[in-house]
Structures are given as C-alpha cells and as structure tokens.
Amino acid sequence: MKKSARLSFICGELDECELFADIGCDHGYCSEYMLDHRLCRKVQFSDISAKCLKKAETLLAAYIKEGIAFPVVCAGLEKIDPKTDLVLIAGMGGEEIVKILSEGFLPPKLLLQPMKNSDKVRSFLLQNGYGMQKDYTFFADGKFYDLIKASRAVKAEEYTRDMICFGRDNLLFPGKDFIRKLERDMRDLESWMAGAKDGKENLGARLAKLREIYSETCRRL
Ligand SMILES: C[S@@+](CC[C@H](N)C(=O)[O-])C[C@H]1O[C@@H](n2cnc3c(N)ncnc32)[C@H](O)[C@@H]1O
Structure with a gap:
C-alpha cells in the first residue's frame, strides 16, 4: 500500500466495527486498510465524483468481487446505510463535514480529519451528543492536521472555548x-x-x- 504518512496516521486510529463507511474515499486506501486488517464485516466506500471513486474501485476490486466492499457514488451520506457504525470523513473542510453530517445521519462512531475549521466540527459534535475519544493535532508529510475521534457512547464533556479552537487533547496532554x-x-x-x-x-x-x-x-x- 503506497499511502501517505497522513493516511497511515488516520488508519492507525480506525477501530473495529461491523459496517464501515469511507466518505469522500478518493483512492480508497483507508477502506483497503479496514478490509486487509479484517477490522469490519463490510465496507461502503463513496465519493461524489465517479472518476475519483474509480480509483478505489480498482484498488478494492477483489473485495468487491467477494461481496464485502460496495462502491457508492453520492454526496455525503445520501446513499449510505444508516446502520453504519463507523464513518470516516478525511481530507475535507470542516464546514463540508458538518454539512454532510447535518444532512445525513449521525452514526455511533466518527473519525474525522478536517483540513480546516476544526472548531466548527467540534461544536457540531458536542451539540449533537458526541463525546470525544481523541482530539489532537499530528504532523505528517510536512503539514499539521487535526484528528477527531468521536462516539455517541462517550459522555460529551464540557469543552472550554480554547478546547473548541485548539483541540482538547492538545491542551490537556500536549504533544x-x-x-x-x-x-x-x-x-x-x-x-x-x-x-x-x-x-x-x-x-x-x-x-x-x-x-x-x-x-x-x-x-x-
Ligand atoms: C482531498 S480528497 C480526500 C480523500 C481521502 N478521504 C483522504 O483523506 O485522502 C476529498 C475527496 O472527497 C470527495 N468529496 C468532496 N465533497 C464530497 C461530498 N460532499 N460527498 C462525498 N465526497 C465528496 C472529493 O471528490 C474527493 O475525492
């Protein structure tokens, strides 16, 4: 797998689940990781662009044939099974991520890697009953990225304004x-x-x- 350091980092935070969805998957590397490591029973990998999705379809052809990976062309969560228990949205702006979740459904677990406006993502998650399992910044491929792992099974804790702006774990346990x-x-x-x-x-x-x-x-x- 020739994925970037950013993607390796994200994959390292993916938990086991039943039904996984990779929204805006593009190349499909994160879905491949879930399937290669037998971390889920079934994967839906989606992209708004059929051309982008084609790359993932090629990468995951064997899993598609096996009947455990399903390509979907759609905007956000439009055609994604609402019983999905873990949704990944990486490499998109925070406002787009909030729009996707607002217009779709709220899965039990989310792994989000906003490219900007992470504060808007944090506010949305807190307002919608998610607790943060992890919320920190990492450095990969010469850039800084925020990573937010949220669960509806985790009690939503009090976030200060600074935690919303900078990320909770960055302030409590700075790396x-x-x-x-x-x-x-x-x-x-x-x-x-x-x-x-x-x-x-x-x-x-x-x-x-x-x-x-x-x-x-x-x-x-
Ligand atoms: C920068 S790429 C990120 C790809 C991959 N998730 C990653 O982190 O490397 C963004 C992808 O999201 C897709 N995309 C943008 N807006 C979308 C939306 N609303 N719903 C689904 N896919 C979307 C784009 O077509 C593109 O393939």
Whole structure:
C-alpha cells in the first residue's frame, strides 16, 4: 500500500466495527486498510465524483468481487446505510463535514480529519451528543492536521472555548506536534505583523492568544 504518512496516521486510529463507511474515499486506501486488517464485516466506500471513486474501485476490486466492499457514488451520506457504525470523513473542510453530517445521519462512531475549521466540527459534535475519544493535532508529510475521534457512547464533556479552537487533547496532554504548530503559527503571525499596514490589532490579539496557549502548554509538559 503506497499511502501517505497522513493516511497511515488516520488508519492507525480506525477501530473495529461491523459496517464501515469511507466518505469522500478518493483512492480508497483507508477502506483497503479496514478490509486487509479484517477490522469490519463490510465496507461502503463513496465519493461524489465517479472518476475519483474509480480509483478505489480498482484498488478494492477483489473485495468487491467477494461481496464485502460496495462502491457508492453520492454526496455525503445520501446513499449510505444508516446502520453504519463507523464513518470516516478525511481530507475535507470542516464546514463540508458538518454539512454532510447535518444532512445525513449521525452514526455511533466518527473519525474525522478536517483540513480546516476544526472548531466548527467540534461544536457540531458536542451539540449533537458526541463525546470525544481523541482530539489532537499530528504532523505528517510536512503539514499539521487535526484528528477527531468521536462516539455517541462517550459522555460529551464540557469543552472550554480554547478546547473548541485548539483541540482538547492538545491542551490537556500536549504533544510535540501541537507545540511545533504553535511555534510555526506564532512565527507566521510575527512576520505578517511586521509586514502589515492594516489589521495589526487583530493579528496582535491572535498572537497574544497563541502566546498564552503556548506558555500554558509548555508548563504542562
Ligand atoms: C482531498 S480528497 C480526500 C480523500 C481521502 N478521504 C483522504 O483523506 O485522502 C476529498 C475527496 O472527497 C470527495 N468529496 C468532496 N465533497 C464530497 C461530498 N460532499 N460527498 C462525498 N465526497 C465528496 C472529493 O471528490 C474527493 O475525492
């Protein structure tokens, strides 16, 4: 399997289930991982684009023939079996992820890797009865990503505003990837501020927040 470090990371967080759905699967590597490792009984892999789905259909041809993998062309959860117990949505924006879940159904377990607007995803999950099993930032292939593993069987805990913005586990149990991301973001803001003619106040407020989180985080290490 020639998947990226990001995808290997995501696959490492996939749990065993009965019926798995990989929404916006594109290449289909995560579905392949579930099937190769016998982590589920059946997989539905879907994409809004028939052309993208074709790649996964080729990759998973043997499993399709065996009758345990099912390709679906659809938007979001439109044609996905509502009895699916684990849904993966990775590599899409947070607003798109929220739209997919709002317009579809709410499965017992979710693994989400938003490319941006993770705060909107966290707020949506908390408002809809999910508890977070994991909520942290990781570094792979030269970039930082957020990963959120949520379950309706886990009690939704109180999230502070900072936890919603930065990710709960990053604040409670900071890892080196989150610290590196804070350092990178602070450097970026400092250089934008140095070159900015307008909007310095907003940038300054954002930088002050990052510095506050950074010093709290370092204290926790
Ligand atoms: C950047 S790729 C991510 C692929 C894979 N999930 C990953 O993490 O590497 C996004 C994929 O989602 C598909 N997509 C975008 N919006 C979608 C939607 N609303 N429903 C289903 N698929 C969608 C795109 O066609 C594309 O193949």
